[in-house]
Amino acid sequence: MSNSSTQFDGSVIVRRIIYFVLLVSLTLIHLLVLFRGLGTEQAMDQAQLGRQVARGEGLTTKYIRPLEHHLAEVKAESALPFTGLRDTYHAPLNPLVLGAVFKLVGVDQDGSWEMGATELIYPLDRVVALVSTLFFLMSIGVTYLLVSRVFDGKIAGVTAVLMLLCSLFWSFSQSGLPQMLLLLLFTCGLYFTYRAVESQEEDRSSISQALIAAVFFSLMVLTHWITAWIFLGFLIFAAFAFRPRGIVALSSLAILAIFVAWPIVRMADATGEPFGVARFVFYNGLSNGSEAAVMRTQDLSQAPLGIDGLMMKILGTTLVQATDLIPFLGGIIAAPIFFISLLHPFKRTSIANFRWLILLMWFFAAIGMAIFGIDSSNPLHPNQVHILFAPIMAAYGLAFLSILWSRINSVSTQPMLKNVHYIAIVAFSAAPLLLTLPKEVRMYLNVSDKGGWPQWPPYFPNRLTLGIGNLVDKDERHPEIVVSDLPWAVAWYSDAHCIWLPNTKDEFFSLNDKANDVGTRFSGILITPNALVGSGSYERGDFAALALDGKIASVTGPSPNRPGRSLYDKIPALGEIYRRFPNRTPILGEQMIYYSEKRISDPNQNN
Template sequence: MSNAQNQFDPGILIRRSLFFLILIILTLGNLFTLFRGLNSPHAMDQAQIAREVARGNGFSTKVIRPLAYEQTKEHQQSAVSFIDFKDTYHSPLNPLLNAAVLKLVGGDNAEQWQMGEKEMVFPLDRVIATVSTLCFLVSIGVSYLLVSRIFDEKIAGVTAILMLFSQTFWDYSLSGLPQMLMLLLFSCAIYFTYRAVEDSTEGRPPFLPAIIAGVFFTLLSMTHFLAVWIALGYIIFAAVAFRPRGIVGISILAILIVPSIFVMMRNVGISGTPFGAAFFNLYNGIGGGQEDMVMRSPTPPGLLNNGFFSTILRTMLLQSSDIIPFLGGIFVAPLFFISLLHPFKRPSIANFRWAILLMFSVSALGLAIFGISTEPLDPNQTHLLFAPVMTAYGLAFISILWSRLPLVSSAPMLRNVHHMIVIVLCALPLLLSLPSRARVGLDRKDSGGVPHWPPYYAPALNLGLNKWLTEKQICFSDQPWAVAWYADRVSIWLPPSRTDFAALETEAQELDTPVAGILISPSSHGAGNVSEVSSKYKDFASLVLDGRVFLATYPPGLSIYDKDQKIQEITRRYPFRATLVGMDMVYYSDRALRAADTEN
């Protein structure tokens, strides 16, 4: 049958129509009925930076990390304003994309996007999630084209279905993190990488597709700095595999370096170092997984105190043991590594897998140095990008083995059963959770939706804290990213030391941007048991646990924040307690606020 006739095959049309129907239902359902707002600190941080870019303020941030502030102040050798503070922590491309969309919808105007009294989900959260989701959906299409070119439409279709039914992919899509933009750029990059491999194996010059792939890898590196490791893996492969050897690799390296130089020059001008505050992401890896603590203190501890090689080995073992969750929960994706032993007949298929392996291995080394965890929505997760292409190789390997079974050979109707089994097993996490999530979403639809509480409650910040703080006032908080995004106010990450607190407070006062209060939320007191909270928040443990103790002793309710000898001077300056969400989210203010919400 000809290709033209195949296009009008009723079975194909029904399957494709069903796929797109499910895609539309899942997309609309996740963005509206099931959507609960952003729930990632990095996503909120990048979103508020994007809003500042849309306002014409450049890469400014309202999230003040004490270490980043101290780094900038030391370089400038003078006091640095907390207002319009320049960010050197995040990669630029995702905020730029979100800034363009926010500008288009008027998201730079805070009044236009003020929450209604009955709204539980911040409207701009849905805008950010929509951008990420659209990147995910387009990446499914690009992956389908790539896998169709490598293998066939059947394996491409199953790969697309597995992506669509992966709960992990949807979680990252709705989080607002840059992973879905990265997935789109990576899918485009490896599509042209495969075109280059094809040209090379067939005797044609691979230069043009290889360079186009290099451009996409460069954009990928500008979306997340850790993606530079993936780009380095590609450069090594290109330098060895494409003729003339070295020329293609050097050309791609030059393409990568040019925009990187501009970013590094900007960072040097602000912070005095080419990597800015992003350098301290190393404390997530070889620094022992203590980036949060380090960022909250103006003085970092020794970077290699936890043992360089033991930390790298431990993280490499973590990546190996949890490879299935890292690859989107698609259990056939790790079979890619076994497929390396299979002698594929087409040279392009056989050679391309070594490119994927090299990029993945170099990326894994980068993650071992910079750190990755099994926590949901880890911002350093880059293994997810490899899931579609590895899934395709895993499916191809299974299909080869399945077709050789005597039972399948004698019963052609069984030739696609293995695809059905894989789809059902991989889709179970999403399918099992969908009814309960849909029930909650539909029940709360009339009441404005379901927030990601704990720890985030957008109405309390957008309709409460926003009114209590002026644009020239600052607050300390355990979730400064949420304050910056929802309340649109400058917030300093609460340091563990009262000395550091007092120094930042004095600095803000001298710059005419006084500190007006301290916000405590479940981001701190819900982060672990009492000993863990005390270890993390040190001098401010009593302040963090004050609401918990009050509830545990109610009635009458015992307050401990004003009885701690270590921070008595601080509590005297912020004696007024205003409840934003009961005693779970409390704002300690320097002045009395609404009488109904305030206790002294």
């Protein structure tokens, strides 16, 4: 081996060691230092579903949406208990994966993974985040293989660095949302699709690789229903790109039908609707974010779908996606350059054709997000799937910039300038992570003696697990039901059945009567800061005074010697609620209050 070759191999090994050390360091920092627990409704809901799977209960939920229970009763044509309710909101794959992991770590065993009295981060939150992080790290590896095959090892390496230093990827990894599993499946599907495109170019059979890609894309749909729009883009591409024309597309559609048949039959059997309550997610996009309102009702006429100006709403949401494309793509500035690269005539036919697949899939994904809703102010929106396209789009953007950069005369004469554009892109794209990381680490060090800090407000696992969790009777046959504005967190952290506080008092007492009839009585109402936030707030309507009670008490009682003035027993509109639940117990100051039948002398006595 020549000296130059030996030197080259040595530099490659050094770069890989540095990358590996950086990867391990960032993983440990995000999981052990910066992690604040799960912070989204969907992540907690899927986690509690996974725990039910691990216990052998199947995809049953302790987070009860009034609409889902109502549809189940209509289908059964009889009264149904609030226990054992089958979930028809989420795609099943991620909860099943979490269930398998929970089973392996012994979550199904009584007394396992209990939260300590001084802990602020729920231990199982880290397990969920670890699973998501492992999917992210595997996605980096598959992306490297894909980009190496499409372009070369250098562009693949830079793409891998961009992924590793992207703040949004790490945020999704910590969130517990299924996006990192989606990213892995999506990248695997792209890899086999590109192999099929290559085979087609070389006049070899492309059917087997294309169908393997269809399997991965079908698994992606089973992870998040909105990715069916991405699958549609793949079908259109397959219909025209692969010979014999139409065979691959029809076969792929058959594969998808096989994969989704069981979930659709299961949801139809549970609610009488082939898509269960998952179909009401489009209220977010088409009805100005009112999914929460429809999920809390038993009467759909009380939450009508506003379709006035339907096309303008879709167009408006699509334009929002266009204007905020760089943040949606994780701040990787090379990714949007993909759209400019569509104008470049790449010499290799496979590279040129493959980009049209990416464009088609992204286009239909954007339409799906416009219809089902996405919020640019929430970087971790559950419907945000732009992030899946960031790595492959960045690879095309890097390739296009490299071509332009190499054509500059000074670059061709100065070898030291050859990689400057890569360095600049990595520096700008990694800036959000690198600039905020030291500050976040210092913040952790300031509270490390307290075990970190949770996602408060509105989530405080310690109070939900050791406070509410110990106050509710969890008898397997006739458990007590908590009513709350934060039911997903109660179901996950308290491991108790919890129904979403409905829109009106009439619906509340209707549900209360149903619970009494089936032996699962309501134990109380838990109100958190979430009652005054977002589309699911209770600032107006029958429960407005209840939602404001704690806030007013905290304002009017700033010292221990002067208790705040509670509205609870003074507002005539709350009279029926007060008589039903006369005891008012602060669980976390005046910011989290439990209104119950039983008198609770000290909510911390069992901690």
